[in-house]
Amino acid sequence: DQQVKQNSPSLSVQEGRISILNCDYTNSMFDYFLWYKKYPAEGPTFLISISSIKDKNEDGRFTVFLNKSAKHLSLHIVPSQPGDSAVYFCAATYSGAGSYQLTFGKGTKLSVIP
Amino acid sequence: DTGVSQNPRHKITKRGQNVTFRCDPISEHNRLYWYRQTLGQGPEFLTYFQNEAQLEKSRLLSDRFSAERPKGSFSTLEIQRTEQGDSAMYLCASSSLGRSYNEQFFGPGTRLTVL
Numbered sequence: 267d268q269q270v271k272q273n274s275p276s277l278s279v280q281e282g283r284i285s286i287l288n289c290d291y292t293n294s295m296f297d298y299f300l301w302y303k304k305y306p307a308e309g310p311t312f313l314i315s316i317s318s319i320k321d322k323n324e325d326g327r328f329t330v331f332l333n334k335s336a337k338h339l340s341l342h343i344v345p346s347q348p349g350d351s352a353v354y355f356c357a358a359t360y361s362g363a364g365s366y367q368l369t370f371g372k373g374t375k376l377s378v379i380p
Numbered sequence: 381d382t383g384v385s386q387n388p389r390h391k392i393t394k395r396g397q398n399v400t401f402r403c404d405p406i407s408e409h410n411r412l413y414w415y416r417q418t419l420g421q422g423p424e425f426l427t428y429f430q431n432e433a434q435l436e437k438s439r440l441l442s443d444r445f446s447a448e449r450p451k452g453s454f455s456t457l458e459i460q461r462t463e464q465g466d467s468a469m470y471l472c473a474s475s476s477l478g479r480s481y482n483e484q485f486f487g488p489g490t491r492l493t494v495l
Contacts, residue, residue, distance in 0.1 A: 270422070298482045309384070309471055309486035310423065355422050359482050365436045366475070366482055367413065370422025 269293045270358050272371035281380050285343040289356030289371055292337065296358040300368065301330060301341045304353045313354075314341070346378045382406060384487035386472050392493045393462055400458045401490045405474030412455050413484060414447055415471040416440065423471050429455060462494045 271290045279285045287301075297318040302310035316323040316330045316339070323330050329342045343350055353375045357368040385404045393399050405412045410431050415423035426445070427437045431452040441447075444462075449455040459466055469491050473484035 300482065302486075307488070309386075309473075309488045312483055312485060315483060357422070361482065365425075365428055366411070366484075367425040367428065367436070367438075368415075368423070368482075368484060370424070372420060372422050 267292075268371075269296075270356055270369050270371040272354075272356055272374050274374050275372070276375040276377070278377045278379060279346045281348055281378055282345045285341075285346045285350065285376055285378070287341040287343075287354050287356075287374050287376065289339050289341075290337055291339075291358050293358070293360070293369075294337070295360045295362070296369075297361055298359045299330070299332060299339050300357045300359075301328075302355045302357060302370075303350075304355060304373070310355055343376075346376075348378050348380050351376055351378045384472055384474055384485055386470075386487040386490050388490060389488060390491050390493075392495065394495050395464060396461055398458065398460045399462060399492065400456055401470055401472075401492075403455045403457070403472030403487060404453070405455070405472070406476075406485060407453075409474035409476040409485075410452070411475045411477075411484075412449055413473040413475070414455070414457055415473065415486075417469040417471060417489070418467075426457075459492075462492075464494045467492055467494045 300315040301313040304310045353373045356371040413428040414426040417423040429449040469489045473486045475484045
């Protein structure tokens with residue numbers, strides 16, 4: 267039973283346009299959400315996060331939106347750049363469990379076309 | 381470089397052999413996590429340490445797996461009697477309360493291939 271789902275395995279976007287990556291979760295206990303970016307042969311790199319008490323967090327070109335009622339979050343990248351081409355993982359955690367272990371989705375491969 | 385480091389980066393072994401991986405976390409981080417990632421999947425939690433204490437293990441961590449963090453600094457993950465199903469990328473991450481335990485910083489991983 268996958269608790270964090272990224273239903274789009276891949277996404278192609280033109281350089282300069284907006285990239286929107288989506289993520290759904292089923293566990294209502296999750297209270298903190300993160301996006302990681304991964305290049306081949308490297309570990310995941312932390313990108314941006316959001317607490318469940320917020321519905322939006324912005325950092326430069328990256329914005330994460332959280333819709334708790336729909337159990338849905340999205341990552342917006344504006345404008346998209348070729349260097350953004352990577353696999354993006356959505357992750358969630360439940361801080362009340364103590365371990366802060368991350369539960370990941372399967373990832374979405376973003377290709378930004380010059 | 382003050383990031384998380386892992387060694388070796390690649391390991392090829394024959395079924396039935398034992399292997400050991402090492403992780404050096406960011407120096408001021410007191411929490412250390414091990415994850416496993418197989419092809420087409422996201423990383424899956426295996427276990428974590430707070431300082432030298434191993435506080436939680438996933439059901440994915442069979443009896444053939446053991447992890448240690450003897451002095452609360454580096455950690456090792458050993459797999460005994462490897463099986464082909466153990467082939468995966470083994471990722472280590474660290475975090476600290478100061479930045480929020482939620483934000484974990486990952487190393488480059490050790491890719492294990494069991495023949």
